[in-house]
Amino acid sequence: MADFFQLFMDSFPALMDGLGVTIMLTVISIILGTVLGIFLSLGKVYGSKIVSGVITVFIELIRGTPLLAQLFILYFGLPPYGIRLPALAVALIGFTINSGCYQAEYLRGSIQSVSSGQIRAALSIGMTKWQGIRYIVLPQALRRVIPSWTNEFIYLLKYTSLAYIIGAPEMMTQAKFIASRNYEFFKVYLIVALIYLVIVLFFTQLFKWLENKVKIPGFEYIR
Amino acid sequence: MVIDKLQLVWSSLPNLLEGALVTIKLTIAGLGLGIILGLPLAFGQIYGNYLIRGLVSVYERVLRSIPLLVILFLIFYGFPNAGIKFSPFIAAVLGIGLRSAAYQSQIYRGAIQSVSGTQMKAALSLGMNRVQAFIYIILPQAVRIAIPPFANEAAIVLKDTSLAYALGVIELLRHGSYIIATTFEPMTIYLTIAAIYFIMTVTINTILGKLEERMKIPGIGVEGGSR
Amino acid sequence: MSKKEILRIVDLHKSFGDNEVLKGISLSLKQGETKVVIGTSGTGKSTMLNNINMLIPPDKGHIYLEDVDVTTTHDISRIRQQIGFVFQDFGLFDHLTAKGNIMIGLTKVKKMKKSEAEELAMFELERVGLQDFADSYPAQLSGGQKQRVGIARALAMQPKLILFDEPTSALDPELIGEVLTVMRDLAREGMTMLIVTHEMGFAKSVSDEIIFMENGKIVEQGPPEQLFNNPREERTKEFLFKLNELYGEGGA
Numbered sequence: 001m002a003d004f005f006q007l008f009m010d011s012f013p014a015l016m017d018g019l020g021v022t023i024m025l026t027v028i029s030i031i032l033g034t035v036l037g038i039f040l041s042l043g044k045v046y047g048s049k050i051v052s053g054v055i056t057v058f059i060e061l062i063r064g065t066p067l068l069a070q071l072f073i074l075y076f077g078l079p080p081y082g083i084r085l086p087a088l089a090v091a092l093i094g095f096t097i098n099s100g101c102y103q104a105e106y107l108r109g110s111i112q113s114v115s116s117g118q119i120r121a122a123l124s125i126g127m128t129k130w131q132g133i134r135y136i137v138l139p140q141a142l143r144r145v146i147p148s149w150t151n152e153f154i155y156l157l158k159y160t161s162l163a164y165i166i167g168a169p170e171m172m173t174q175a176k177f178i179a180s181r182n183y184e185f186f187k188v189y190l191i192v193a194l195i196y197l198v199i200v201l202f203f204t205q206l207f208k209w210l211e212n213k214v215k216i217p218g219f220e221y222i223r
Numbered sequence: 224m225v226i227d228k229l230q231l232v233w234s235s236l237p238n239l240l241e242g243a244l245v246t247i248k249l250t251i252a253g254l255g256l257g258i259i260l261g262l263p264l265a266f267g268q269i270y271g272n273y274l275i276r277g278l279v280s281v282y283e284r285v286l287r288s289i290p291l292l293v294i295l296f297l298i299f300y301g302f303p304n305a306g307i308k309f310s311p312f313i314a315a316v317l318g319i320g321l322r323s324a325a326y327q328s329q330i331y332r333g334a335i336q337s338v339s340g341t342q343m344k345a346a347l348s349l350g351m352n353r354v355q356a357f358i359y360i361i362l363p364q365a366v367r368i369a370i371p372p373f374a375n376e377a378a379i380v381l382k383d384t385s386l387a388y389a390l391g392v393i394e395l396l397r398h399g400s401y402i403i404a405t406t407f408e409p410m411t412i413y414l415t416i417a418a419i420y421f422i423m424t425v426t427i428n429t430i431l432g433k434l435e436e437r438m439k440i441p442g443i444g445v446e447g448g449s450r
Numbered sequence: 451m452s453k454k455e456i457l458r459i460v461d462l463h464k465s466f467g468d469n470e471v472l473k474g475i476s477l478s479l480k481q482g483e484t485k486v487v488i489g490t491s492g493t494g495k496s497t498m499l500n501n502i503n504m505l506i507p508p509d510k511g512h513i514y515l516e517d518v519d520v521t522t523t524h525d526i527s528r529i530r531q532q533i534g535f536v537f538q539d540f541g542l543f544d545h546l547t548a549k550g551n552i553m554i555g556l557t558k559v560k561k562m563k564k565s566e567a568e569e570l571a572m573f574e575l576e577r578v579g580l581q582d583f584a585d586s587y588p589a590q591l592s593g594g595q596k597q598r599v600g601i602a603r604a605l606a607m608q609p610k611l612i613l614f615d616e617p618t619s620a621l622d623p624e625l626i627g628e629v630l631t632v633m634r635d636l637a638r639e640g641m642t643m644l645i646v647t648h649e650m651g652f653a654k655s656v657s658d659e660i661i662f663m664e665n666g667k668i669v670e671q672g673p674p675e676q677l678f679n680n681p682r683e684e685r686t687k688e689f690l691f692k693l694n695e696l697y698g699e700g701g702a
Contacts, residue, residue, distance in 0.1 A: 064378075064424040065417040066385035069396060073417065076403070077410035120505055121541030125555035125607055126531030135558055140545045158290035165292075165389055172292060185300035193289045193297060200288035218544050218589025 007187050011178045018174030019195060021088070025160045025170060029095035030153050036096060037103030038138070044104065045111050046133065055104075062101040068162050070094050075166045091163035091170075099156050106148040110141040143219045150207035154200055171195065228411045235402050235412060242398030243419050249315055249384040249394060254377055256320025261327030268332050279328065286325035291386050294318045299390050315387035323380050330376060334369035335361060367438050374431035378424045385420075395419060453480040455516070456611050456642050457502070462511035464497055471497045472508070473666035479611065482640040486653040486674075489663035490689065495646040496538075498663075499613045502644075503533045515610065531559060534604030534612035538619050540596040542588040548575060548599045549584040552606045560607070574602040578632050594625030598632055605636075612636070614645040650693060654678060662686050 044055045062070070075090045085093070114137050122132030164172035171192060179188040268279045286294070295318040302309065309317075338361050346356035388396045399416045403409045457479040464472040471494040479485055487495045500506040502513055504526050513520040520529050535541075543551050549571045556567035575581045578598040588596055597617055604612050614633070618626040630652050637643060637656045647653060653660060654674045661671040662683075670683045681687050 061417075061421060064421040066382040066396075066420055068385040068388065069413060069417045069420060072396065072399075073410065073413045077413050080407070080410065117537065117539055117541055118543060121535075121537060121543065123505055123527075124503060124530055124533075124535035124537075124541065125603065126527045126529075126559045127555070128527050131558055135554060136543050136545075140543075143545060158288075161290040161292040162386070172290075186297065186304050189293055189296045189300060193293045196290060196293060197285060197288045201284075216545065217587040 004187060007182070007184055008191055011175075011188060011191060014174045014178055015171055015191065015195060018169065018171030019199070021168070021170040022157070022160050023199075025088075025091055025095060025163060025168070026153065026157045029092055029099055029160075030156055032092075032096040033099030033103055033152075033156075034149070036100030037107050040100060040104035041107035041111055042133065042138075044108050046129075059101045059104055062098055063105070067094065067098050067159055068165060070098060071162060071166055087163065087166045087168035090166060091160070091168045095156060095160060095163075098159075099152060102155075103145075103149065103152055106145050106152070107141060110145040110148075111137060113144060114140045140219075143216070146211055146214075150204075150211070153207070154203060157200060157203065158196065228408070231406060231408055231411055232415050235406075235415065238398055238402060239395065239412075239415060239419060242393065242395035242416075243423070245312075245392065245394040245398075246381070246384050246420075247423070249312070249319065249387055249392070250377070250381045252316040253319030253323055253380050253384065256316060257323030257327045257376075257380070260320065260324035262331055264324060264328035265331035265335065268328065269335055283325045283328060286322050291318065291322055291383055292389060294322055295386060295390055311387070311390040311392045315384070315390055315392050319380060319384060319387075323376060326376055326379075327373070330369050330372045331365070333372070334365040337368055338364045367435070367440065370431060370435045370438070374428055374435070377427050377431065381423055381427060382420065453482060455479070456481050456483075457644070458514040459498075459502070460512045460514075462498065462501060462508050462513070464494070464501060464506070464508045471666050472501070475511070475663075475666075475668060477661060477668065477671070479642060479644055481642055483658045484637045484641075484643045484645065484656055485659045485661055486657040487644065487646045487661045487663055488648070488650070488653060488689075489669075493663045494666045495663055496615050499535070499615045499644065499646060502613060503530045503535055505535070527559070531555075531607055532610045534607060534609035536597070536600050536604055536612060536614045536617045538616040540588070540593070540600045540620070542596055542599055542603075544588050547585050547587055548580060548591065548595075548602075551588070551599055552603045555603065555607055570606055571602075574606045575599070577605065578602045579628075592625060593621045594628045597621065597629045601629075601632055601636075611642040611644065614643060614647065616646050616648070618647065618649060650678075662689065664689070 040055050040059060043051050044059070045052075047055065071090060071094045074085070074094050075087065078085065118136050118140065119129070119132045122136045123129070127135065160170055161172045163170045164176065167173060175188050175192045179185040182188075264279050264282065267275045268283075271279065295315060298318045298321075299311065299314040302314070342360050342364070343353075343356055346360040347353070351359065384394060385396050387394050388400075391397070393401075395416055399412045403412050406412070455478055459475055459477050462472050462475040463470070475494075475498055477485070487498070489495055497506060501508040502520065504520060508521060511521070515529055515532060518529065520526070523529055543554065546554060549568065552571035552574055553564070553567040556562040556570060557564055562570070572581060572584060575584055578601055580595060580598055580602065583591060583595060583599075586595075588599075591599065601612075601617075617633070618629050621629065626649070630649060633643070633645070634652070634656050645653075645657070657674050659671055660674050660677040662669045662677065662681075662685075664685055670677060670681060670686045672682075677686065678690065681690060
């Protein structure tokens, strides 16, 4: 036990560096993914048949293939074509696209659940269709999608660990580095697991608290 | 140029399909283990006493909070520490299955609990005992409710078997990297692999969608799950 | 004194598939007039209102708001700002407070300054007696209160005319009165209104003219006393007779 504690203290600083990258990867990709998701969902719901069709195919292709395969395509597949990106950039792009497609689907459902009466009311006071979407539909859809969004954040937080496989310097990579010097693979990964556990629980509670803070009557979340 | 690539895809296909077979085995074994463990977990969570419910909750919480990759490494490096040795394949199945059990348990619990309490009362009022009521009344309804989220979970497990790559399991992605090592055509090979995965997820969704359709009863149906 | 004509509808037609809902409707509304459209459900009354601000575009015919032909205008949003619409299901924006519901059209459509919009919103809320509920969300309001917010939202846009599409049909009986009171006040203040309703008592007491529609056509129109007491058409008589059987003498 004392050994384990010592190991914990020794590896903690490096792991914290890795955790910083893990969280940065998560936060940036979830934000960019949200922006992408908004555009994809709006295009899917309100776009022309062609736009909507192309977006649907894209979303289904991304959702139907493993994230790791997507990272491999970006990391190993592009260099022969002259596009050589660092692992961290590949991870960011991969996570953003992947998360964007999942978020697009949540948002699409949410947009379609906003009643058509809301758009009619918006038109009736002289809004254009796009004003109605921007000021009436989207704010409601985004509110309703908050629980899915926080779930997505947690998923992404865990899936950023895949960046390790292409060598981006996140927490798992740091762990591997430490373990390959002291051969305490199991113990080091146990520490990583504990850190993930704490971080996930922290964010889960944080989101619960935030959801309560920003909740408005009529938009109670059903989990 | 395009002909060359098609040629390459064609000649790699036997090898890749061999990898796909391993991926399918991982998926079925992982899902199977998830069912075997997930069902008792769900029952424990619903019908168990305070202690059992607490333990199940902790299990679910922990397994759902740790990335699959970490779980796989813990199993891969942990059991040999305790003197138990097994192949990367078994380690992968264990990791995937143990995690899937945590998610599946939630699916089953949700499905059982969403069958209204009145149904149980009505069954008891006919003179059934609780076990009969569960088997004849609750279960047939819960199974139907559980199919869409189960299909979702199955697709997730299929895609996540790709993480077995990190343990050195020779699954689809690993087969691909072997081919790339000799052909230097990563884009073509990984796109082919992605296509194979896509066909497999679509197949899972189609099969389970058909099952859902066949078992459909008016009035029982729930929206599909999420990620 | 002949007042200015606000709305003129000429030979309006509308079909949904094979179902011809409007078969040539013509009517007009002068400034300050209140006209009430009555008739059984499914006779196209609501479709006609939705045609007027092009929420459902008509197939044929013309609609003039003052001198502008609504059916051919290139800026329908501009027209809609001038035509208030009160929905049967209230149409309140669920993510905005009562005040926010009124302000959003002012700030986003009319580009009014926020402080001005807020002032006007509070004024209109007071007009419908809901100044104390400015910060309540729709989910916190009763049906009657929601509808009064809906009316205040329409009023705030300072429309030339307000269309009411069965404004009390979704309300519990005890909440209908408060909405009708607000509407009665508006009529008295000289607002131009076209109202579809089943509230016959209200129709009798506030309208300048009753329009009886059936099967996509106007069967008869005239002052309330004449139409209710001395209908010329057989179909009108039958309709009123059925109403009396249902709700007793004098209507609901």
